[in-house]
Amino acid sequence: MNATEEIKKAGILSEEQSETISHFEKNKPLSIHWELRVILYLGVTLLSTGLGILVYKNIDTIGHISIIAAIAIACVGCFLYCFKNRLPYTHTEVKYASPFFDYILLLGCLLFGIFVGYLQYQYEIFGTRYGLATAVPTLLYITCAYLFDHKGVLSLGIMGICAWAGISVTPFEVLDYNWDGEELYYTGMVLGVALGAFAWLSETKKIKGHFGFTINNFAATVFFVSCLSALFIESMIWFLGIAGAVFWYIRYARERKSLLFLLYSAIYGYIAFTYVMLETLFSNVNTDTEITFLMFYFMASAAGVIIFFIKYKKLLGIKDDRVRQH
Amino acid sequence: MIAYDSTKLRNRAVREKGDELLKRKFISETQRDAIDEKFPEDLYSPNIFIRIGLFLFASFAISSAGGFFGFMSVLLGVDSEAYAIACLILGAGLCIFAVEKLIPDRKLFASGIEEALLYHAWGSLFGGLMFMGDQIGLRDENMFLMALIVITPLTAWAAVRYLDTILSLAATICAFIIVFILLKKTGDAARYIIPFAFMMLSAFKYLRLHNMRLDPEKFYWKNCLMVTEGLLLLIFYFSGNYFVIRETAVEFFGMDPESDLPLGWFFWAFTFLVPVGYIYWGLKKKDKIPMWAGLILIGVTVQTFRHYYSVAPPEVALSIAGVAMIVLAWFSIRYFKKEQHGITYEADEGGDDFLKSHAEAFIIAQTLSQSTVIKKDDSIGPGGGDFGGGGSESKY
Numbered sequence: 014m015n016a017t018e019e020i021k022k023a024g025i026l027s028e029e030q031s032e033t034i035s036h037f038e039k040n041k042p043l044s045i046h047w048e049l050r051v052i053l054y055l056g057v058t059l060l061s062t063g064l065g066i067l068v069y070k071n072i073d074t075i076g077h078i079s080i081i082a083a084i085a086i087a088c089v090g091c092f093l094y095c096f097k098n099r100l101p102y103t104h105t106e107v108k109y110a111s112p113f114f115d116y117i118l119l120l121g122c123l124l125f126g127i128f129v130g131y132l133q134y135q136y137e138i139f140g141t142r143y144g145l146a147t148a149v150p151t152l153l154y155i156t157c158a159y160l161f162d163h164k165g166v167l168s169l170g171i172m173g174i175c176a177w178a179g180i181s182v183t184p185f186e187v188l189d190y191n192w193d194g195e196e197l198y199y200t201g202m203v204l205g206v207a208l209g210a211f212a213w214l215s216e217t218k219k220i221k222g223h224f225g226f227t228i229n230n231f232a233a234t235v236f237f238v239s240c241l242s243a244l245f246i247e248s249m250i251w252f253l254g255i256a257g258a259v260f261w262y263i264r265y266a267r268e269r270k271s272l273l274f275l276l277y278s279a280i281y282g283y284i285a286f287t288y289v290m291l292e293t294l295f296s297n298v299n300t301d302t303e304i305t306f307l308m309f310y311f312m313a314s315a316a317g318v319i320i321f322f323i324k325y326k327k328l329l330g331i332k333d334d335r336v337r338q339h
Numbered sequence: 340m341i342a343y344d345s346t347k348l349r350n351r352a353v354r355e356k357g358d359e360l361l362k363r364k365f366i367s368e369t370q371r372d373a374i375d376e377k378f379p380e381d382l383y384s385p386n387i388f389i390r391i392g393l394f395l396f397a398s399f400a401i402s403s404a405g406g407f408f409g410f411m412s413v414l415l416g417v418d419s420e421a422y423a424i425a426c427l428i429l430g431a432g433l434c435i436f437a438v439e440k441l442i443p444d445r446k447l448f449a450s451g452i453e454e455a456l457l458y459h460a461w462g463s464l465f466g467g468l469m470f471m472g473d474q475i476g477l478r479d480e481n482m483f484l485m486a487l488i489v490i491t492p493l494t495a496w497a498a499v500r501y502l503d504t505i506l507s508l509a510a511t512i513c514a515f516i517i518v519f520i521l522l523k524k525t526g527d528a529a530r531y532i533i534p535f536a537f538m539m540l541s542a543f544k545y546l547r548l549h550n551m552r553l554d555p556e557k558f559y560w561k562n563c564l565m566v567t568e569g570l571l572l573l574i575f576y577f578s579g580n581y582f583v584i585r586e587t588a589v590e591f592f593g594m595d596p597e598s599d600l601p602l603g604w605f606f607w608a609f610t611f612l613v614p615v616g617y618i619y620w621g622l623k624k625k626d627k628i629p630m631w632a633g634l635i636l637i638g639v640t641v642q643t644f645r646h647y648y649s650v651a652p653p654e655v656a657l658s659i660a661g662v663a664m665i666v667l668a669w670f671s672i673r674y675f676k677k678e679q680h681g682i683t684y685e686a687d688e689g690g691d692d693f694l695k696s697h698a699e700a701f702i703i704a705q706t707l708s709q710s711t712v713i714k715k716d717d718s719i720g721p722g723g724g725d726f727g728g729g730g731s732e733s734k735y
Binding site: 014015016017019020023025026030033034037040042043044045046047048049050052053054055056057058059060061062063064065066067070111112113119123164165166167168169171172226227230272273275276279280283301304305308309311312315316318319322323325 | 349352353355356357360363365366370373374377378383385386388389391392393395396397399400403404406407410411414445452555556558622625627630631634652653654655656657658659660661662663664665666667668669671672675678681682683684685686697699700701702703704706707
């Protein structure tokens with residue numbers, strides 16, 4: 014079955030259109046755009062990793078000053094290129110034609126990070142103020158992200174903020190989250206809310222609104238994980254926090270047609286809800302009847318979530334499916 | 340043969356084509372709407388995230404149900420192995436029955452729910468078969484072999500019927516494992532036969548599947564075929580990769596680790612030439628699958644080489660590789676800026692750029708942030724310790 018043929022057979026296309034489309038489909042070039050970007054990205058990663066290890070291993074031979082100088086020069090070089098070729102700032106999305114621009118910016122930022130980290134590690138230039146040591150590169154990342162409209166650097170910047178606040182957040186590490194120090198999860202919650210608020214501001218005021226998705230990704234993960242920890246370790250009251258975030262992100266998913274956040278809400282909300290159930294209704298499960306009820310709960314609740322997913326469109330009042338959903 | 344309504348699937352594909360043509364500005368919106376009207380479909384095919392969610396929760400529900408049933412059985416005092424085996428196999432049957440009912444009833448297509456049911460059925464059946472093998476007295480390899488021999492044709496049947504890519508992969512892998520085990524039984528000569536048997540099998544299967552994919556009547560299985568083709572290309576490579584051959588020889592056939600591999604030169608040549616061949620073939624036939632396979636396998640080949648001959652310490656190798664890739668990418672981008680030989684650097688507007696650009700940002704954050712996050716100890720953060728900023732020096 015050839016879809017284009019079917020459309021033609023249905024008589025929807027004009028002669029001209031039919032011809033143009035046939036010609037296009039026969040002669041359409043193969044696009045290796047993303048393949049080359051991947052190779053470029055891998056190249057940057059491998060090079061920076063290799064250089065990093067090389068430097069680390071040969072510190073004594075090469076000498077600190079020369080290394081620092083080299084990194085600094087390369088870093089400045091990258092930024093010179095970027096400033097020279099940059100497009101003017103606008104509140105909307107700015108796209109650069111050449112992918113090299115993006116990667117040189119990335120390389121420059123990484124080099125700066127290595128530079129600062131090196132100074133700190135070798136010369137303790139910030140003393141024991143580790144917060145400051147993290148803040149300096151982070152400020153650069155955020156500035157660059159906005160100046161040059163680069164979502165990758167923005168992500169690095171947000172992670173810097175999180176690191177600064179004492180939490181190391183990568184979505185993969187959520188799985189082996191360290192319950193390390195009580196204040197961490199309060200910090201996390203505040204951070205999550207702050208990021209979420211900032212994302213909301215960006216999107217409503219339309220100042221680099223397209224950053225909203227990236228920012229919210231972090232905001233949601235940080236907030237949910239911190240709040241869950243507080244729920245598990247501190248007290249039940251944090252269930253309200255989770256509930257609040259769930260409502261917020263379901264509303265967000267509905268408005269922005271961003272179903273990823275619906276998924277986040279469902280998963281984290283379900284974990285929190287089940288935990289509360291286990292701690293209250295099912296706290297003392299001994300007899301066989303009680304175990305039976307517990308298992309019923311699992312089946313029924315899972316079924317409930319499934320029904321929610323299936324009916325979400327009706328529940329959230331999403332009508333137009335045409336819009337590209339994410 | 341297919342569990343889904345084929346007319347609806349066709350209509351779905353036509354509608355997607357309509358959307359694509361609109362995106363490329365070949366047709367007007369009115370025309371696209373006309374297409375939608377002429378080719379109606381009402382399948383429930385949710386967004387990828389919903390699909391993941393449904394899959395997770397459906398799996399959870401099925402597991403809970405299974406657990407519940409098991410628990411009840413134990414409560415009622417049932418103790419025999421035969422019962423357990425029967426339950427596992429019947430459980431699989433139940434899942435299939437559920438899929439068969441749900442697909443037409445709820446008009447499902449790639450919804451996460453069928454996948455959950457199918458994979459659970461597979462697991463349950465495989466477990467039951469292995470258990471049964473154990474009970475009958477088969478040991479280790481034979482038990483495994485028996486289970487595989489039974490389940491592979493069923494997996495293939497299911498892959499075809501439900502258009503499922505994972506099951507297609509599973510069927511292929513199981514088939515090759517069966518071939519491996521059977522050939523191994525022929526004794527010592529096996530180790531010479533196996534590489535070539537695998538090569539011939541994978542090549543033959545690849546060509547057959549590739550031709551199937553070109554047949555427009557078989558468009559339903561496009562994704563399954565694409566994915567399986569990729570797997571077969573990988574299998575072909577690995578059936579001649581020097582490292583694999585050598586290590587299998589040592590592991591399974593008791594070859595002396597110190598000695599040279601017979602026909603070693605052939606396998607080295609194979610290891611180097613195949614990835615390059617794939618890339619060239621991919622570019623020539625404008626097919627991304629061999630291209631990607633080739634790219635990935637070049638990395639594998641380099642690693643294979645470095646395993647036996649250390650040419651440079653890892654950090655140097657990494658840096659050189661990094662530079663090489665950047666240079667390659669740079670020249671390629673410049674060369675292909677304007678279309679050459681039917682290949683271009685320009686992005687295909689028909690594609691979905693949103694997810695890709697966000698995926699890129701995400702991957703950057705994942706892989707590169709390690710170098711910027713300075714390792715914390717207890718003294719970081721508002722929670723305690725010295726903290727520099729805004730001139731404040733007070734301890735928290």
